[in-house]
Amino acid sequence: MGTVTEIYTYLRLLFSRYGLPTIGDSTLFSFNSPEGACENCKGLGEKLVIDENSIFNWDKSITQGGIRHSEFRSGSRRTNIIIASNLFDVHKPLKDFSRQDLDKLLYSGRLVMSDKTQGFIQKYSFEGVVTGIMRRRADRRGLSSSTLGRDNKFFKLEHCDVCQGSRLNKRARAVLINNKNIVELVNMELDDLYEFFKDIKHPLAQPIVAKMTEMIESLKEIGLGYLSLSRSVRTLSGGESQRVKMARQLGCDLIEMLYILDEPTIGLHPRDINQMITLLMKIRDKGNSVLVVEHDSEVIKAADCVIDIGPLAGEKGGKVMFIGKPNDLKQNKESLTGRYLSNKRHSGKRPSRFKLGEEAHPESSNVDSGVVATLFPRITTEVLNITNASTNNLKNISVDIPTGVLTCITGVAGSGKSSLIFDCFLEQHPQAVVIDQSPIGAMNRGNPATYTGVFDRIRKTFSHATGKNIGLFSFNSIGACEKCQGLGFREIDMHFLSSVTLICSECEGRRYKKEVLGYLYQGKSIADVLEMTISEAVKFFSDDEIVRRLGILKSVGLDYLELGQSLDTLSGGEAQRVKLASELHKKGNIYVLDEPTTGLHMADIERL
Template sequence: MPAIPADSHNVIQVRGARENNLRDVSVDLPKRRLTVFTGVSGSGKSSLVFGTIAAESQRLINETYAAFVQSFMPSRGRPDVDALRNLSAAIVVDQERMGANSRSTVGTATDAYTMLRIIFSRLGEPHIGTSGAFSFNVPEGMCPECEGTGEVSTVDVDRLVDRELSLNEGAIVVPYYAVDSWSWQVVVNSGFHDPDKKLKDFTETEWADLLHKAPVKVKVGSNGFTYEGLVTRMQRTWLAKDREALQPHIKAFVDRAVVFARCPVCDGSRLSAAALSSKVGGRNIAECSAMEIRDLAAFVRELDDPGVAPLIASLGELLDSLVEIGLGYLSLDRTSGSLSGGEAQRVKMVRHLGSSITDVTYVFDEPTIGLHPHDIRRMNDLLLRLRDKGNTVLVVEHKPEVVAIADHVVDLGPGAGEAGGEICYSGDVAGLRASGTLTGRHLGHRARLRQSVRTPTGQVSIKGADRHNLKGVDVDIPLGVLTVVTGVAGSGKSSLIHGHLADRDGVVVADQSPIRGSRRSNPATYTGLLGPIRTAFAKANGVKAALFSANSEGACPKCSGLGLIHTDLAMTAGVASVCEECEGRRFTAEVLTHRLRGKDISEVLAMSVAEAHAFFPTGQAHTVLGRLFDVGLGYLRLGQPLNTLSGGERQRLKLAIHMAEKSSTYILDEPTTGLHLADVDKLLALLDRLVDDGNTVVVIEHHQAVMAHADWIVDLGPGGGHDGGRVVFTGTPARLVAEGDTVTARHLREYVAG
């Protein structure tokens, strides 16, 4: 790349950024270049890139819309920064899952299915109508039996109610219908049932009203409410959504109470008989959607019709981009909600590669998550392509392979939380290597192969594994050692471990599924730590423990224990301001008079895990805090809202909780997610401790440091999708390096050679 011009218009100027833990950060970022942000977890990378630069760009763009339009947009407060100059429009390509809508697929999310529908509406024989006739999201094209979902559900009524009880005795066992709850009161006071009558004695009409009645207005006291049958409400609120996006306790209930089956009319294709009858090149649109994208790309290239030639070319380019980014093993009918965070991010990325818009700022959050070293090279090529189109590319990343291609690096730290928030280095990669910062020192760091591997205490056999693309896999997982399961994206790692090992007795899984919780949830509530803390306060002051919960009696009445007042400004964006009554401390003044060793409850919740670990030197609180410290979360504040944690922080929080469970086998899914190079060594020490305590640890991982540190490796491949699904190597890392001929072997060989 040519040198960066000194003209100030060619840099994004950040002056005095103080968002979260940033300490008056000022830095210049070159425009139309690739800048990588490094630093330990919690050092302030996301606060600078997402919370300051991207947030202000998007806020300013939103302000250009009419007030009426703004009222439908999420409210964005101005970041805490003195000045931001020369911003361009920011497009955030993050790892958030692509929505909980079961009707959204890879095809609909990328517009590939829309193009395919138009091609079928023009070339399909017999001709059945416009492109809408091939859409499962409109009545014209959807299967009438399943209404375009591809599956039918049957509710087991006896999982919803206990026929031996009356409503007053708690006959309804559906979540949110406990006796005296609001939903229960609507049912009991609706007038459709005798609340003291056993359900087994209900008439046919009473049963129908309880289970299937359509929404109807009823009076409960002086207020009007909507009553609807239990099954009717379940179908509207839970069954219409992607099950994976439901809250865990709701998903568990739905999985118990509902039997899902492939729709017998459309055979799961979601489409009408007419849509399935129309064919192009001997295939209907459902068959095309079910093909792996790389195969569909070859099929599309064979189509030749002057009338739709531009559309065929555009679809071909889009499919080729998906293959190039390492997603060729997916199919267009794969639901968006089932994609991993890394897959979702790469699907979003493809949308922008073909865009005609240039001179925008693309912001990426660890785009290499879920990628094998082989696939990281492809990702790097795409980042450079976006830059070379004239865009500014900002990437938060830990992998040295991505840092190596940067035009500019900004290293934050030196530590995490209160010990971070400063610029440790800003410049080129060569300068970072020589800088002496934690990141600079670790760029060339390599974990070595184990000198001696542990001896297994037994084995768990997996026989004939055939989930998804697995091809009747037989493999033995050794017990009492550290096993790493690896392979390129789509090779079958998750299908093998989550599908055939995770559900066995004594197995605990710490995966990447998001922690679902409101803005009231924090590490103290999520880990159960708040219980012993409240008990300690109650005991020291001779009062009820409920006083020390911001969700219960002790909550500030003005902000209901949130610490913030959310104000709806009607036609303009709402704002959140610190509650004046409690000054953000969340509790009543009376509660704050009660102290434990000189600290009130709000001061304790403001402590970091490390501070609290010293403050509670014994007991259950000390034990829980010790686990949080062990997984590298010593800098987190106890009362920090969960929605402010990064993906890696959330996963390590789960791991800390699971460490409390008596388990014999731990399954970890990419535990290096979000970890700085220096922290990977700490993770390896933690994995060793788990194994040395007598546990079996199975890690799905791409990071070569973890592979090198393993006792045993199971490598899947040789490729992804139908090119994968086989075990291509099992053995020690040393043997893989010495004898292996797989993609993983080649990359691990390069890695250990340094």
């Protein structure tokens, strides 16, 4: 982060001018320059080392395929060379090899050998497994990513043991300011670094310190004071890196720019959201335009102008509902967003207090317009414990989580919520079901009809109505368009470019043979049905089971999806709700959700 924010550039300057002993100019503190970089790791801070447990199957011998790399399969050319070389006992399990032999097998340089057993002289060469891989890596013509991937899985990154990962050489690390070297400063949290700079008053250092302090202030303001300069930007969350970029924009003096931000509040605690809004306003006040795509009500209220698109999702959306000031949006009865902003949807009382073992008090609650539900606060006597959690920043804490109720883990960004739940809790309670926004794994070739299992019943319905073989109504079977095998499109490999997808010219994307499209149920073909939305299908079919299963997707607000829509086209929030829907009928599980409201509109949040 130090390099991205340019704070590190100033820090190097500070050490070269003000640090003791004086060694020279600021490039001597740069791990990107040969004069500053650690000699051992060339300034990377880490080294690739072979993972012997990964590349060796210790129980097997070389001839049995004990070297897991695909070039050393038994019978392969390179294995035959090892056998012919007579350098190793190729029938001995690798676990019985001496350290010396293992090193020779991995790191030996190229040895040219000759063989006369065939009656003529044949020359060949042997080189160590790692030596060969490294020689290939150094080849400047480059490697295909599949070769790199195949090699990489046998390596692990380790901290460089010479510089302890600090990337700088000994000379640079010996220079001190107030008893600290540059490595110690970049490892400090920004909050602490800010305090450290307060004590530096020397006129030589002052202007540089002032510049850094200003930058750190803007990072602190947007709630990133817990990060350190050494934190790799690759490990920042999406929200964190977006804010780092914004803080950098604040530091530059460009005006009349147009900034577009996509949901900048994702993953932020309410306190951090206010800081984010302040930052957006500062960027605006410098003379820029700021355009934000956002669901958060605080951000909407803070805007000078709101454009509301709706009214609902999918087919039922796509219209401009409102353009104007947030206060006027509140008066707008057509807009769902407006109704939420004016809190009209929250008139009902909710049971909100909860204590372990508390008596149940039935309470009436208006949870959805027109639906009056009676909710009983749940009673719980049992807990799931997390004991001695100390991953990342956690201070060896133990936490009891009550069962049978909804528990919310909260706190500002970086406070340790995810470490507590996704590292410690899941480790101690592996039976818990995690529902996240990742794509629906093995199902991504499927669609809502196949995922809910209603497609079988729909095909049966068609088969009954038409008297035809049920297989004809499946796009994976005899009914499939022969040209595209029922995909509806064809992928054309463009060799060096990314492949191109074309709608199938035979079935025009409808996936079935022409003949099948002629078999109708209540005036619709099977392809027509797959193009129906879930709410249309619920009205169209009278089969109770079809209606019930699709009703579950409807209840999580996905009634606008088409039955045949490929699941890999769903957004993260939609995928999460499909998963939730498929869990709704089960009983007695522990469910863990990670920021389930990310990317959702307030109406969707209430439904969630």
